[in-house]
Amino acid sequence: MIELLTVNHFDKVLDLFDITSKEIKIISPFLSQSMADKLCQIVKDKGLTCTFITRFYLEDFIAKANSLDALEQMIDNGILVYAVRKLHTKLYLFDNKCGIMGSANFTNGGFKSNVELSILIEEENALLSELHSYFDEIMDVVKGSPEGLITKSVIETSREQYKKLYTSKKHAGSGTVTSLKIYGASLNKKDNLDDTDTLLEELKFCRAEKKDCVSECFESVSKSEQKTYPYTIWLKFDGEGNDRLNANEGFPMTDVIINGKTCYLSNYPFKVGSIKDDDVIYMAALTTDTHGKNQPVIVGRGKLEGFKEENSVTDDMLTKYEWMSRYPWYCIISESEVLDTTVKNGIPMDEIWDALGSDTYISSFGRNEDIAAVGRKHYQKAHIRLSGNAKDLIDKKFDALKKKYGVIIYKSQK
Structure with a gap:
């Protein structure tokens, strides 16, 4: 069965968390703290194996599109976290039963407020097998790279860089491009981003991606304050x-x-x-x-x-x-x-x-x-x-x- 997901990403993913019994695999360039909280809780409560592939650019952390704290929390909860350069894929796999692929990042915006389009795949064994193969092939390359695995040491080093750059406001485009850290495995040997021109091009793409004009035009903000309770x-x-x-x-x-x-x-x-x-x-x-x-x-x-x-x-x-x-x-x-x-x-x-x-x-x-x-x-x-x-x-x-x-x-x- 294939189902179109538009405004119901959040509920559907929470439902899939509930039915997963063994393993979750996620590819998402961006990550928010609240979604990391939910993932860590379900992994801990159910004893699941989880692998998370993301993008590790200091530019993203400065722009609040990704979160060092969230990545560290996932590592502390036993989730294997890896980095890939030029990552744009969004893929979510739950055991061998279900998968979601589309436009939504693993963020509040991607799952709740942005205009997103994805497909839910259930009981489509051939397609699910191809998606797992796609994930596993990326992992084969990432595991062989010295910059594939994100560790607490990598996070701490980037956190120090982040503090220095944030304090001095030396962001991308201010003439200090070489200070901006890009970490991650390269799936294409030509994309090592070692030279400044290539690095500038990638950072420009990175900033443009976060300023999605379609999402900004259509996303509406509620005038109501959300009431919360200490239970669901x-x-x-x-x-x-x-x-x-x-x-x-x-x-x-x-x-x-x-x-x-x-x-x-x-x-x-x-x-x-x-x-x-x-x-x-x-x-x-x-x-x-x-x-x-x-x-x-x-x-x-x-x-x-x-x-x-x-x-x-x-x-x-x-x-x-x-x-x-x-x-x-x-x-x-x-x-x-x-x-x-x-x-x-x-x-x-x-x-x-x-x-x-x-x-x-x-x-x-x-x-x-x-x-x-x-x-x-x-x-x-x-x-x-x-x-x-x-x-x-x-x-x-x-x-x-x-x-x-x-x-x-x-x-x-x-």
């Missing part, structure tokens, strides 16, 4: 596009017996290692609203227990809920409250989209996308991250409906 806020969809929940019935919580105790579950089609203890969940029924429109309707809210590797459905669970064969992984909902009414009387998502637009979701906050694009973000998803702004608005609406209809309380037994 999830919108969980229940039902399927071709099997919507009955609008005239109450919301059906999924109850099972685990070790002799009644527990309530939130099920997923893949492992969801990004869900942690005390994350907040809003349950949205894929149904029909009071006006007959097909859309998600929020009917409940609660707290989750973090995902554990042993959280896979049992034969007893499958006997009770046949649909669990398509959603074989779960998190326990520790406590929740569900509106004591039919699902059509909940909060229709278009009310949230109309009020917040693209600020509804973490992945699109600040993009000022049209409502139609925002309304498509949940397609083919089991869950998606909400912004803190969306949480505040949903809670306000939910509290009003709680007074009107009351709620049913569900608590998983400890």
Whole structure:
């Protein structure tokens, strides 16, 4: 399967982090601290092998297009980091199952705010094999180069150069080109950048790349301040596009017996290692609203227990809920409250989209996308991250409906 990625890079990569069990390979010229944080966390939590190929130009660090701190953090977390000169490829490989290639760097801009276009490749074995071969062929050259591996010593040397140049403001173009460090393996023997003219040409290209006029023209900045919470806020969809929940019935919580105790579950089609203890969940029924429109309707809210590797459905669970064969992984909902009414009387998502637009979701906050694009973000998803702004608005609406209809309380037994 091949899928086009436009505004949903961030959510898709986080989903792929969740389902990866062995290895991640990344090629990205640029890197941001926040994306490095997420990569280090998933590598640490799941014990993954990870190789990261990037570009190591002092010019990039001065321009904040790359981060020495982020590279050092990755090395400290066991990620193998390599440098390649004239690198422009952006490639992400997850085990042998999935890959992404396109325009997006491993940065906040690349994954959240820039205008990017990539393709997601799943279960295309021949193409995935070629992409792995491409990566491995680069690695064969890089490993044989004295400037391939990025070490903490390399970072420290560059950090000292960075401090001197930043303090004196002797950037590229100020007549001190020879002070600007370019480190990395050369894939082409003709591209060693040893002479000043070639170096100037490469640095000019480097600066032009960071000033992408298309991205700057189309990127919009939100006027809203993003509200944050010390936990992740999830919108969980229940039902399927071709099997919507009955609008005239109450919301059906999924109850099972685990070790002799009644527990309530939130099920997923893949492992969801990004869900942690005390994350907040809003349950949205894929149904029909009071006006007959097909859309998600929020009917409940609660707290989750973090995902554990042993959280896979049992034969007893499958006997009770046949649909669990398509959603074989779960998190326990520790406590929740569900509106004591039919699902059509909940909060229709278009009310949230109309009020917040693209600020509804973490992945699109600040993009000022049209409502139609925002309304498509949940397609083919089991869950998606909400912004803190969306949480505040949903809670306000939910509290009003709680007074009107009351709620049913569900608590998983400890």
